[in-house]
Amino acid sequence: MGTRVILAVPQWEYASKLADYLREEEPTWEIAAFTHISAMRMELDNHRKSVDLLVGQLEMLEELNVASDEVKRIIALVESNGDAGGKWTELLQYQPLTTLLSAIRNEVTSRVVQAREGCKVITVFSASGGIGKTTTSLNMIRQAGERGLATFYLNLETLNATAILFGQGEPDRLSRLLYVLQAYPDKWDEQFQQLRRHQPQLRTDFIDAPDHPGERLALSSELLETLITRIRDSGKYNLIVVDPDSGATDWHCKLLELSDVIVWLTIDDRQSMSKAKQLLHYWQEQNAALTDKSMFILNKALGTGLVNAWSLPGEEPATCLPYIPQWKASDQPSRMIGSPVFCGAVDELLDQLGITKRTASVRRRKEEHHDGAHRVDARGIS
Structure with missing residues (x-):
């Protein structure tokens, strides 16, 4: 039952x-x-x-x-x-x-x-923009939610584009939460409860990301560690997926240290792989252990084999996520979480990461199986 x-x-x-x-x-x-x-x-x-x-x-x-x-x-x-x-x-x-x-x-x-030993923190990372971090992050969140896990999506990109999926919220929420962490840490639980939002289509909680890039640019490694630790230790979530930009600052290094798994994306492009190799070498100098918990994944794969030589750890990518050409011209961003082919590949990725099912049976609704638009229900009881 x-x-x-x-x-x-x-x-x-x-x-x-x-x-x-x-x-x-x-x-x-x-x-x-x-x-x-x-x-x-x-x-x-x-x-x-x-x-x-x-x-x-x-x-x-x-x-x-x-x-x-x-x-x-x-x-x-x-x-x-x-x-x-x-x-x-x-x-x-x-x-x-x-x-x-x-x-x-x-x-x-x-x-x-509460029955688990804490929750898992996964960071979806890449060495350059345009690789598909946010699309992959949101699909991972959605598939994990379908498996019955409680999830939290943390957007740490300098420039936020998730409002097209999450709706226009209150861009000062992260600022307020960070302020509470520093000035009134004893009020964290109350403020976190009030400031977090829920996206029912993705089955995840989140904090509205700032519109102004200065908020992320001013983020310190100490403050980031406190933020992630408090969310993880709240006892509310099985999984936190962090979606940062492609920088190489101190807080990026701290984020990778705090992560249980780093899902490192690249594409079959010579410049992309070269940047990934250079940044990986930089991180290895900072902390050699980061490589051991990194999973190197080829995104936007065409299924015809690699054109460029694989230069990242492992003889080949740990897994491949398919290229979805329809996304290029889509004017409905919700389609980015509705491709059956991509969802299937992400399901396999979650299996590799040990993100196991928590419900006896997981039935997806029919409208979530086709590559069409999805409804965000905003009905209320009043």
Whole structure:
């Protein structure tokens, strides 16, 4: 049996709308909704051991008087923060469905995260621009989310272009988070909860990246280490994928040291391979151990064999990611995460990286299998 989530909300329309949305976005979950105390109490009496998470309106939970031995994970739907008095995890009841889904997913996956020894940090790196780092990063995030892992995408590129996928957010969020890290570290948990966002199509949390390049240019290795450590140690994620630019600064070196795996991309181009070889030699002088945790991958592969001699570690690339010619002329950026061929190659890459499945069965929705546009659901409950 998959994850079983129970909704206990007296308003039928609200319960029905939320239940339908959860079924749509998480087809492997078993969702049941109850609007009456008597039916909810009978459900708990008969099937409490199979309930993974109970999401209920505060007044209904209080009337049910649910004990911790009946359901260990409970979310109270409240009108204002603090209404539950610390008894249960709180979630504001009236807000966008995507936000509700993100909070419920976090609660469901936290059990998996806590059972692991921390979370894995993967940096997708290249020696020059235009290699496909961001496209690869986002596909890795999406495929890992489909495998049932809780993920976080950290964009550290000097020039941000992800707004076309994530939507126009608040570009000062990273600045605010970094400020809190330095000035008010004791308020980190509260601010991180408020400033992170969720992208339901990619099934990942993220922080809006700054529009101005100065934020990343001023980043220090010490501050970067604190940021990644706090996100990793939050206990919310199985996987952090970092998408930096192609620089060679101190914080780049620190990032590679902090990473569990470096997915190093190159393409079958003489200049690209030459730059990769030069930068790799530079990093080896800084820290020889970085090579041991690097996986060198050929991106935009044509499937006809290499034109240029492979000059990076290994006799050949660890794996190849295919060239998708349709992406060149695409005016719909969401297509970059919908190619079946590329998704299949990324799935194999995740297997090589040991990013294993966490759900009994992972069923992709039909619209996610074809190379077409995808909808970002912005519906809400109000």
